[in-house]
Amino acid sequence: MNKTTFENLVEDWVYRFIDADENLTCCEIFTNTNISKISHSVLDQMSTSKLCDFNCDFVVLVQEKNKEYQLIFINRFTKSIGIKDIGEMLIYAKIAKPLYAFLISVNGHSSEINNTVTNNQISIPLFQYDLNKSLILFALNENGVQKDSILPLNSRDFFYRKIPMP
DSSP: OOOHHHHHHHHHHHHHHHHHHHHEEEEEEEEOOOGGOOOOOOGGGGGGGGGGGEEEEEEEEEEEESOOOEEEEEESSSSOOOHHHHHHHHHHHHHOOOEEEEEEEEEESSSGGGHHHHHHHHHHHHHHEETTTEEEEEETTTTTEEEGOOOOOOGGHHHHHHSSSO
């Protein structure tokens, strides 16, 4: 799958994911944008947005039912996701503490890191960025999220309840 096709697939999935959550409304999606450098009526009021001096493939601005604004970070890959990719997103998430931080790939994670990311003792600190918040990594194709690809393992039940079914 080429990069543009996959990017469109990820963006379509994001809209479905947010629409499936009755507590969230999608306000805007910023593509490959350093949101700390732009002037925006909502972002200018969010102290965390000024900490986001980096580019994610997608930064989604959502509003919760309680009227609070939150961010969702997404990096997408047409290759398998490796430790470096996880580490980069982990730093972004620890800085800004988004509502969700997703690593989405056509292939899921790299086979070289399989023993690391499927071991709960290692993967929990590797993926966790805030109390009760972890990066979520998964493979996505035209049929939707590949359920067996969701990492960390301890987030699968939670994420299964959140993902829209094809």
